[in-house]
Amino acid sequence: MSNPSILILPGDGIGPEVMTEVRKIIDWFGAKRDLAFDVSEDLVGGAAYDKHGVPLADETMAKAQEVDAVLLGAVGGPKYDVLDFSVKPERGLLRLRKEMDLFANLRPAQCFDALADFSSLKKDVVAGLDIMIVRELTSGVYFGEPRGIFEEGNERVGINTQRYTESEIERVARAAFELAMKRNKKLCSMEKANVMESGILWREVVTRVGEDYPDVELSHMYADNGAMQLVRWPKQFDVIVTDNLFGDILSDCAAMLTGSLGMLPSASLGAPMENGRPKALYEPVHGSAPDIAGQGKANPIACILSFAMALRYSFDQGAEADRLEAAVQTVLADGVRTADLMGPEGGVPVSTAEMGDKIVAALDASL
Ligand code: NAD
Ligand code: IPM
Ligand code: MN
Numbered sequence: 001m002s003n004p005s006i007l008i009l010p011g012d013g014i015g016p017e018v019m020t021e022v023r024k025i026i027d028w029f030g031a032k033r034d035l036a037f038d039v040s041e042d043l044v045g046g047a048a049y050d051k052h053g054v055p056l057a058d059e060t061m062a063k064a065q066e067v068d069a070v071l072l073g074a075v076g077g078p079k080y081d082v083l084d085f086s087v088k089p090e091r092g093l094l095r096l097r098k099e100m101d102l103f104a105n106l107r108p109a110q111c112f113d114a115l116a117d118f119s120s121l122k123k124d125v126v127a128g129l130d131i132m133i134v135r136e137l138t139s140g141v142y143f144g145e146p147r148g149i150f151e152e153g154n155e156r157v158g159i160n161t162q163r164y165t166e167s168e169i170e171r172v173a174r175a176a177f178e179l180a181m182k183r184n185k186k187l188c189s190m191e192k193a194n195v196m197e198s199g200i201l202w203r204e205v206v207t208r209v210g211e212d213y214p215d216v217e218l219s220h221m222y223a224d225n226g227a228m229q230l231v232r233w234p235k236q237f238d239v240i241v242t243d244n245l246f247g248d249i250l251s252d253c254a255a256m257l258t259g260s261l262g263m264l265p266s267a268s269l270g271a272p273m274e275n276g277r278p279k280a281l282y283e284p285v286h287g288s289a290p291d292i293a294g295q296g297k298a299n300p301i302a303c304i305l306s307f308a309m310a311l312r313y314s315f316d317q318g319a320e321a322d323r324l325e326a327a328v329q330t331v332l333a334d335g336v337r338t339a340d341l342m343g344p345e346g347g348v349p350v351s352t353a354e355m356g357d358k359i360v361a362a363l364d365a366s367l
Pocket of ligand 2 (some may be wrong): 076090093094248285287
């Protein structure tokens with residue numbers, strides 16, 4: 001049987017830097033755990049624009065549809081700000097999500113013990129935190145029509161449309177309930193049903209799906225209150241399900257509970273393929289971080305933990321995913337820190353490559 005296949009799309013800015021470290025981890029699993037992958041690499045975002053004039057070539061899109069999992073670094077950067085909207089780097093990522101139909105974006109926020117002191121919130125607020133945000137990823141205001149910038153009288157109007165069908169809400173709700181069943185059986189759905197019709201429908205459909213999951217304690221919260229509750233007492237949550245735009249914002253907010261945006265991985269999952277596994281793309285929550293790109297300062301942990309999610313959700317290797325997450329814990333507990341994890345007391349940060357090497361060493365030590 002052939003090895004499982006992975007398409008790596010490093011992208012722009014710190015994307016290629018953090019992906020170099022993920023390659024070390026992938027190679028380690030091949031060499032030391034007999035878990036070899038067929039890895040291919042291609043361009044996305046600004047890097048693809050520079051070569052092809054589009055942020056995602058059709059051939060790359062086709063490859064992404066065929067592999068068992070896609071790993072993506074990050075896209076975007078100031079160099080591309082002047083481009084026409086239709087070819088901006090971010091459009092490449094959005095095309096992947098839409099055409100692969102990756103409707104459920106799992107964004108876990110876990111506070112590693114070693115970083116509990118480091119969060120901008122008090123230690124007892126974040127210590128032991130382990131929540132999962134399920135963000136709808138292929139619909140809502142990101143994709144709704146009509147959209148555009150139009151002439152209206154003597155001025156222009158910018159339009160985006162929040163739009164959700166019942167089936168779009170139902171499938172992401174089901175994914176969230178299924179996850180809640182495997183966790184602490186608590187699900188909080190966030191929308192703004194007080195001001196948006198799409199929010200009213202969202203609440204109705206989630207409630208209806210909940211009838212199939214009587215063991216899950218379902219609650220509803222307005223998303224603005226949800227943002228406040230996330231920083232007030234995040235441990236009240238287990239799984240959160242929300243729409244595309246609220247999920248984007250709430251997950252960046254949740255990232256800071258863990259200490260740094262450089263820590264947060266994600267899995268974007270679609271419907272099961274013929275082999276029973278979901279179509280999947282794994283990527284850190286952070287962007288291309290132009291302010292630190294090219295300096296060896298980026299924290300590769302979010303991208304490395306995204307590969308751990310791939311081991312768990314695409315390759316049925318839950319125990320190996322645990323091993324990788326434990327290696328990250330060990331390294332953090334040893335006080336190894338990239339610059340983003342440095343507190344006011346200072347210290348000497350390690351580089352992106354040194355962090356990767358330390359995690360590989362911790363994996364070696366786990367054998
Ligand atoms: P960003 O996430 O790139 O950076 C925000 C801040 O977090 C910066 O100060 C950055 O240095 C820091 N940061 C992010 N990741 C880090 C890491 N791994 N290690 C250390 N520090 C890290 O967000 P932004 O500055 O708003 O956006 C920059 C570009 O990235 C934009 O073009 C945006 O569209 C794009 N973006 C892409 C993705 C993606 O590819 N999934 C996600 C978000 C933003
Ligand atoms: C994210 C990013 C993307 C989003 C951009 C780059 C398209 O912010 O993955 O969180 O808005 O979804
Ligand atoms: Mn975002």
